[in-house]
Structure formats: C-alpha cells, structure tokens
Amino acid sequence: MIECKGRIAVLTSGGDAPGMNAAVRAVVRTGIAKGYEVFGVKRGYNGILNKEMELMTFQDVSEKLQHGGTFLFTARSAEFGEEAGKKKAAAICKEMGIDTLVVIGGDGSFTGAKDLSKYGVNVIGLPGTIDLDIAYTEYTIGFDTAVNTAMEAIDRLRETSNSHERCSVVEVMGRSAGYIALWCGIANGAEEILLPERFDNDYDKLIEEIKKNREAGMTHQVVINAEGVGHSYELAQRIEEATGVETRATILGHLQRGGSPTARDRVYASVMGSYAVDIIDQGKKNRLVGYKDGHVYDIDIEEAFKMKKSIDDYEYQVASILGTRCDYKNI
Numbered sequence: 005m006i007e008c009k010g011r012i013a014v015l016t017s018g019g020d021a022p023g024m025n026a027a028v029r030a031v032v033r034t035g036i037a038k039g040y041e042v043f044g045v046k047r048g049y050n051g052i053l054n055k056e057m058e059l060m061t062f063q064d065v066s067e068k069l070q071h072g073g074t075f076l077f078t079a080r081s082a083e084f085g086e087e088a089g090k091k092k093a094a095a096i097c098k099e100m101g102i103d104t105l106v107v108i109g110g111d112g113s114f115t116g117a118k119d120l121s122k123y124g125v126n127v128i129g130l131p132g133t134i135d136l137d138i139a140y141t142e143y144t145i146g147f148d149t150a151v152n153t154a155m156e157a158i159d160r161l162r163e164t165s166n167s168h169e170r171c172s173v174v175e176v177m178g179r180s181a182g183y184i185a186l187w188c189g190i191a192n193g194a195e196e197i198l199l200p201e202r203f204d205n206d207y208d209k210l211i212e213e214i215k216k217n218r219e220a221g222m223t224h225q226v227v228i229n230a231e232g233v234g235h236s237y238e239l240a241q242r243i244e245e246a247t248g249v250e251t252r253a254t255i256l257g258h259l260q261r262g263g264s265p266t267a268r269d270r271v272y273a274s275v276m277g278s279y280a281v282d283i284i285d286q287g288k289k290n291r292l293v294g295y296k297d298g299h300v301y302d303i304d305i306e307e308a309f310k311m312k313k314s315i316d317d318y319e320y321q322v323a324s325i326l327g328t329r330c331d332y333k334n335i
C-alpha cells in the first residue's frame with residue numbers, strides 16, 4: 005500500500021473554456037499516479053465555501069477529455085470575492101486537510117487564488133479562459149477552440165454577406181481583450197477589426213474607410229468587433245445610415261465557449277495538468293503554470309501579476325493591411 009503524500013483539490017472557475025475537462029483529468033490521474041488523494045471541487049470557489057468536494061478516482065475522469073464545458077461546473081463566486089469569503093475558504097481547506105488547491109480559471113480566478121495564498125493555502129493556477137488575456141502565458145486553455153468556432157461562424161456570415169452585397173458587423177467575445185477579434189481578423193480576412201486595446205472611438209474614420217473601400221470595388225465587408233468595444237447593433241445602424249450600404253449585426257456570444265476542444269486545447273491542458281502535479285510533488289508553492297517559448301513552465305504567482313500583455317503590433321498591422329483595399333487611395 006502506497007502512503008498518501010497529501011491532498012490536492014482541483015476546481016474550475018470563471019467562464020468555462022473547452023479543454024478544462026482535459027486539465028482536470030490530468031490533475032486527477034497524475035495526482036493518483038504520484039500518490040496523492042485528489043478532490044474535485046464543484047462550482048468553483050463556491051464549492052469550497054459549501055464543502056462540495058468529492059474524492060476522485062481514475063475512472064471518475066473517464067470520457068471527459070473530448071467534451072467542452074466543465075464537468076465540475078463553474079461559477080463566478082460573489083462570496084469568495086469578499087475578504088470574509090476567502091478567510092472562510094482557507095479555514096475549510098485546512099479543516100479538510102487540503103494541502104494544495106489547483107485553480108483552473110482566468111485572471112479573476114487567479115486574483116482570488118493569490119489572495120487565498122495569503123491565508124496559508126498553497127495554490128497552483130492553470131490558465132483557463134477563451135480570452136487569452138493572461139500576461140505570463142502565451143497560451144490559455146480554450147482559446148484555440150473558441151477562435152476556431154468563431155472563425156467558422158464568420159466564414160458562414162461572409163457567404164451571406166457577399167450574396168447580398170452587405171456589410172456585416174460581427175461581435176466576438178473578449179470582455180476587455182481583443183485576441184479572438186485579432187485572430188479572426190486575420191483568419192477570416194476581415195475588412196475592419198475593432199479591438200478594445202486599439203480602437204480610438206473614431207467612428208467617422210471607420211465609416212469613411214468602409215465607404216472608400218466600397219468605392220474601390222469591395223462588394224461586401226466584414227467588420228469584426230470585440231465585445232470590449234461592443235454596441236454592435238448601434239454600429240451597424242450607424243454604418244447603414246452613413247453609407248447607404250445595407251448592414252447587419254450578429255453577436256456570436258456564448259456559442260464561442262462551447263464545443264469539443266481542439267487537439268491543441270486537449271494536449272496543452274493535459275500537459276499543464278500533469279505539470280501542476282509535478283511541481284506540487286517537487287514542493288513548489290504558489291505558482292502559475294503556463295507556456296513560454298512553446299514549452300510548459302511555472303512562475304511565482306506574484307511575479308506573474310506584475311506582467312502586462314499587449315496586442316502584437318505586427319499581427320495587428322498584418323490584419324489591417326490585408327483587409328483594406330490598398331489601391332483606393334489611387335483612384
């Protein structure tokens with residue numbers, strides 16, 4: 005009989021992201037393989053506060069890898085957001101003998117994890133968000149699936165937009181981040197992209213460009229608008245009134261968060277889940293796992309929070325150049 009090395013709890017928090025299940029499975033199976041007891045926490049931080057935790061077996065995570073969403077459920081916990089909630093959560097972890105909490109979530113969840121570590125709980129974070137808005141890592145679980153889902157939807161929109169010679173405004177997710185919009189901008193060959201990090205609110209300039217591109221021969225246009233800029237219906241109306249071009253708005257919304265994870269999301273989530281257990285086994289404390297230069301790595305949680313992420317200038321420039329009629333200035 006192998007002696008139990010300790011108790012690990014794993015939860016998913018914030019917006020769900022395809023690949024979260026693969027990450028949970030990897031934590032559970034690697035944890036068991038290395039001699040730990042692994043508890044699955046239901047409904048994010050709420051599951052700690054409500055003691056909704058179950059000891060997981062190897063079999064409990066079978067048939068989960070290929071599914072989107074999170075079988076542990078997720079939540080945006082208001083109670084945990086308060087100081088009293090974090091204190092209570094730390095006390096419950098202590099009472100249940102949880103040595104380490106693995107948090108799979110986004111920037112908000114990591115802020116919560118960092119706060120929890122101050123109360124003596126060892127926390128390990130795995131980046132799980134479709135938004136790709138976490139500075140210390142070049143990859144976040146769910147982005148690849150979400151951006152491919154959005155890309156396929158926009159391909160469909162372009163076909164109908166083309167047939168009717170319309171302008172289509174399509175809103176993609178990204179609460180305050182334009183990564184899905186930027187990637188779709190390039191992958192879908194959008195004529196315009198509006199990113200919260202870059203858009204200067206100069207709608208007159210945008211409309212002027214749409215007009216000029218029409219005059220230069222474009223028969224239809226796709227404007228990709230990030231959720232962080234928003235107001236897509238109003239924007240479509242404004243474009244139609246100013247240009248006379250029939251314009252429709254489509255908000256892709258939550259469909260971008262569902263679906264079977266891509267191979268990339270499954271593989272990277274699995275690698276990071278196993279790696280999380282490896283660093284726990286090495287005695288590391290309060291770390292975030294991510295990808296740097298194409299390889300899995302870990303970083304101190306405080307250090308990670310000092311980092312800033314920005315839209316790649318060159319990628320933004322490529323999206324802008326490829327989507328605009330470069331010849332309209334010459335006619």
Ligand SMILES: Nc1ncnc2c1ncn2[C@@H]1O[C@H](COP(=O)(O)OP(=O)(O)O)[C@@H](O)[C@H]1O
Nearest residue numbers: 018019080081084085109110111112113115116
């Ligand atoms: N500033 C914060 N301080 C402490 N906990 C936070 C903070 N922000 C978020 N959290 C916790 O993390 C949860 C998920 O955060 P949220 O921003 O909704 O999603 P994500 O982690 O995907 O970015 C919140 O419901 C809350 O419980």
Ligand SMILES: O=P(O)(O)OC[C@H]1O[C@](O)(COP(=O)(O)O)[C@@H](O)[C@@H]1O
Nearest residue numbers: 018019110132133134135177178179
């Ligand atoms: O599901 P909700 O609560 O409406 O949240 C929508 C938000 O969640 C996201 O899909 C993902 O964000 P998080 O991963 O940070 O939760 C954002 O793009 C979007 O703004």
Ligand SMILES: [Mg+2]
Nearest residue numbers: 110111112133
């Ligand atoms: Mg977030």
